[in-house]
Amino acid sequence: xxxxxxxxxxxxxxxxxxxxxxxxxxxxxxxxxxxxxxxxxxxxxxxxxxxxxxxxxxxxxxxxxxxxxxxxxxxxxxxxxxxxxxxxxxxxxxxxxxxxxxxxxxxxxxxxxxxxxxxxxxx
Amino acid sequence: xxxxxxxxxxxxxxxxxxxxxxxxxxxxxxxxxxxxxxxxxxxxxxxxxxxxxxxxxxxxxxxxxxxxxxxxxxxxxxxxxxxxxxxxxxxxxxxxxxxxxxxxxxxxxxxxxxxxxxxxxxxxxxxxxxxxxxxxxxxxxxxxxxxxxxxxxxxxxxxxxxxxxxxxxxxxxxxxxxxxxxxxxxxxxxxxxxxxxxxxxxxxxxxxxxxxxxxxxxxxxxxxxxxxxxxxxxxxxxxxxxxxxxxxxxxxxxxxxxxxxxxxxxxxxxxxxxxxxxxxxxxxxxxxxxxxxxxxxxxxxxxxxxxxxxxxxxxxxxxxxxxxxxxxxxxxxxxxxxxxxxxxxxxxxxxxxxxxxxxxxxxxxxxxxxxxxxxxxxxxxxxxxxxxxxxxxxxxxxxxxxxxxxxxxxxxxxxxxxxxxxxxx
Numbered sequence: 025x026x027x028x029x030x031x032x033x034x035x036x037x038x039x040x041x042x043x044x045x046x047x048x049x050x051x052x053x054x055x056x057x058x059x060x061x062x063x064x065x066x067x068x069x070x071x072x073x074x075x076x077x078x079x080x081x082x083x084x085x086x087x088x089x090x091x092x093x094x095x096x097x098x099x100x101x102x103x104x105x106x107x108x109x110x111x112x113x114x115x116x117x118x119x120x121x122x123x124x125x126x127x128x129x130x131x132x133x134x135x136x137x138x139x140x141x142x143x144x145x146x147x
Numbered sequence: 148x149x150x151x152x153x154x155x156x157x158x159x160x161x162x163x164x165x166x167x168x169x170x171x172x173x174x175x176x177x178x179x180x181x182x183x184x185x186x187x188x189x190x191x192x193x194x195x196x197x198x199x200x201x202x203x204x205x206x207x208x209x210x211x212x213x214x215x216x217x218x219x220x221x222x223x224x225x226x227x228x229x230x231x232x233x234x235x236x237x238x239x240x241x242x243x244x245x246x247x248x249x250x251x252x253x254x255x256x257x258x259x260x261x262x263x264x265x266x267x268x269x270x271x272x273x274x275x276x277x278x279x280x281x282x283x284x285x286x287x288x289x290x291x292x293x294x295x296x297x298x299x300x301x302x303x304x305x306x307x308x309x310x311x312x313x314x315x316x317x318x319x320x321x322x323x324x325x326x327x328x329x330x331x332x333x334x335x336x337x338x339x340x341x342x343x344x345x346x347x348x349x350x351x352x353x354x355x356x357x358x359x360x361x362x363x364x365x366x367x368x369x370x371x372x373x374x375x376x377x378x379x380x381x382x383x384x385x386x387x388x389x390x391x392x393x394x395x396x397x398x399x400x401x402x403x404x405x406x407x408x409x410x411x412x413x414x415x416x417x418x419x420x421x422x423x424x425x426x427x428x429x430x431x432x433x434x435x436x437x438x439x440x441x442x443x444x445x446x447x448x449x450x451x452x453x454x455x456x457x458x459x460x461x462x463x464x465x466x467x468x469x470x471x472x473x474x475x476x477x478x479x480x481x482x483x484x485x486x487x488x489x490x491x492x493x494x495x496x497x498x499x500x501x502x503x504x505x506x507x508x509x510x511x512x513x514x515x516x517x518x519x520x521x522x523x524x525x526x527x528x529x530x531x532x533x534x535x536x537x538x539x540x541x542x543x544x545x546x547x548x549x550x551x552x553x554x555x556x557x558x559x560x561x562x563x564x565x566x567x568x569x570x571x572x
Contacts, residue, residue: 032344036203037452039344075349076199078211079325080297087188089300092197094211101353108325122217140197141213 026052031069035061042066074098078140079111081126085145086118092140093126099133107131118145148229150252151179155471156464157245157259158182159236159412162191163453164444165265166219167460168467172263173226175468178475180228181257183247185235190216191267192290193453197297198318200345204454215453239416241437260471263463264413264427264435264442268406268449270315276404278310280366285373289315289403293322302326304399308376309333310364314342314451316403321350330356331395334378336363336385341405343451364400365392373398406449416440424448433463439474441467482559484510487568491515491543498551500560508551514569517542521572524549528562541569 031042038058044066045053054066068074076098080090099107107130114127120143127137155177158165161184169182188194193201196212203209206218224230233250245257270288278286287303293315295301307328309316312335320330333351338360340347351358359378365387366377380391408426410418418427418435426447427435434441443463444456480501484493493512502508510526518541525535526549536549549567551559559565 032348034345034349037200037343037345041344075353076209078198080197080300082300088298090298092211092213092297094197094199094214122214140211141217 029070031066033057033062033065034075035059035065044070046070073101075101075104077104077107077111079108081111082115083120083143084115084117086120087144087146091116091118091120091126091143093137094140095130095135096138097135099130099135103131103133107133111137116143118143148231148251150231150255150257151181153258153260154179154181155259155475156180156261156263156467157243157257158263158265158464159239159245160184160191160265160267160444160446161186161189161220161230162265162267162444163193163216163219163456164267164446164460164463165191165263166216166223167457168263168265168441168443168464169228170219170223170226171461171464172261172468172471173223173228173464175465175472177261177468177471181231181259182223182228183231183234183236183245185233187233189220189230189232195290195294195297196318198322201453204452205457206454212453219457236412239412239440241417241440243439259439260474261439261441261467262416263460263467264410264416264418264440264446265444265460265463266409266412266446268408268425268445271402271405271407273402275407276402278364278367280377281369283367283369283371283373285369285399286367287399287401289313289319289401292319292399292401296322296326302328304328304401306397307331307399307401308364308378308395308397309401309403311335311403311405312337312341312347312358312360313403313405314346316401317342317346317350319401319403320356321354324354324356328399330354331397332357332359332378334362334364335360336381337361338383342403363387367400368394373400376400406445408446408448410446413440413442413446418442432466433459434466434470439467439470441470482562483564485564485566486512487566489515489518489541489569490567493567498565500556500562503551503553503556503559505553507553509548510551510567511546511548512567513546514541514543518569518571522569523572525568525570526551526565527568528558528565531558533558533562533565537572 026047029044033040043055057063078094083091125136156172158169172180193212193216199211201210201215238246243259307330364376365379368375375396380388427442441463443460481497526533
């Protein structure tokens with residue numbers, strides 16, 4: 025018995041409306057996508073949904089008290105709360121360069137957490 | 148940094164539109180480009196937009212706001228654009244003089260051959276949507292909360308209701324959830340989402356935050372701090388539907404109810420605004436009705452994507468450079484005529500060198516004091532004598548005339564100025 029699930033693609037700001045067709049727990053068809061990313065999103069959303077995560081860590085001696093950070097690739101959605109807990113434990117010392125690794129292989133996902141910008145030391 | 152008196156292009160605002168304009172102005176041949184920012188760092192609102200999704204179109208990369216900003220700021224600075232921080236532009240005149248107040252330089256007047264307005268926009272606030280009720284602490288725009296949470300390190304809320312389904316509101320719903328707040332719900336007065344659908348999915352649905360369309364806030368409750376809001380359903384004319392009221396306890400109401408282009412300066416410069424967009428009327432080059440004043444980005448109309456703001460900035464910056472260069476070339480054709488020894492003044496005050504190729508030009512002057520003996524009236528460029536005329540005497544009451552001939556054109560065309568001296572023979 026096939027089941028249809030309506031999705032909104034988050035791969036880019038176009039927000040295409042997709043329909044995923046599921047049979048016996050498998051995605052057998054995705055409709056409504058306009059690019060390869062949309063097809064991949066439709067399949068992944070039903071099997072292994074992932075999201076980019078962006079948050080902040082504390083900075084010692086920084087121009088700002090916080091350093092914005094982001095996951096270099098999307099991470100599994102169910103792990104987001106635990107990933108945030110991991111990132112929250114980190115405190116860095118300025119200066120920090122953009123895209124330097126702040127947390128390596130966060131929670132064993134194989135995804136690094138990177139600095140979103142340079143953070144100069146306090147003047 | 149020493150400020151110059153005149154710049155080819157001055158850009159007001161260092162958000163993505165302004166930075167893009169400065170980059171393309173420089174790449175298209177503008178010599179001196181100045182970007183003015185009132186904040187203490189470059190980047191504009193992107194500094195606090197730490198979520199990703201920026202750059203997918205222009206850079207083919209899914210970047211957070213600060214990384215997108217830094218990418219273009221580095222390019223801009225490497226091209227030699229001068230940046231002036233901590234500086235507020237107070238006034239702009241239609242002939243492109245800017246009056247600024249700067250932490251480093253004090254009150255300064257700067258002249259620009261072309262200006263790009265890139266002041267962005269502002270959030271609509273509580274008074275602009277007229278919510279009745281008490282006036283306690285705890286009612287903020289979504290962008291204000293974003294600044295505190297993402298940059299300054301303050302957590303302004305524990306229990307939140309968000310009015311308006313704009314993108315910043317939805318993004319802050321997720322962000323405050325990440326930082327431990329409970330977001331009760333998002334209310335939207337319209338029958339449709341006002342932000343991007345992707346944000347409904349990844350900011351609200353992912354965290355089970357309810358969105359109620361056709362709903363608004365009827366009343367804010369709480370004396371010192373927000374204690375609750377009264378939500379209500381509305382009909383298609385936005386009238387409250389009696390009996391649908393619901394009290395939602397919370398300590399914070401965030402407003403994400405639209406953005407308005409920030410154009411106080413544009414108005415002062417004589418720029419005409421479109422009442423629908425709230426931004427300047429522009430042509431396809433992003434030039435406003437005031438020649439030499441261009442506008443780019445959210446100051447013109449509110450964009451969905453930063454990539455499109457950058458593209459608008461690129462175009463405006465390129466066109467501003469072209470305008471400045473043609474003005475500079477026109478200025479370079481003119482040289483001043485200076486009153487030298489025993490000359491009080493000369494008319495004309497300046498001349499277009501190219502016109503001497505077509506016809507003779509008569510220079511007229513008065514002397515400072517009488518010389519009752521034969522004199523030379525000498526026209527020179529500081530080094531070379533270009534022409535001279537003999538007179539038997541000169542007196543202040545009698546105007547003196549000397550004519551530059553078309554045959555003098557080749558000498559004059561090399562000169563940066565001409566000086567006239569009157570000496571005894």
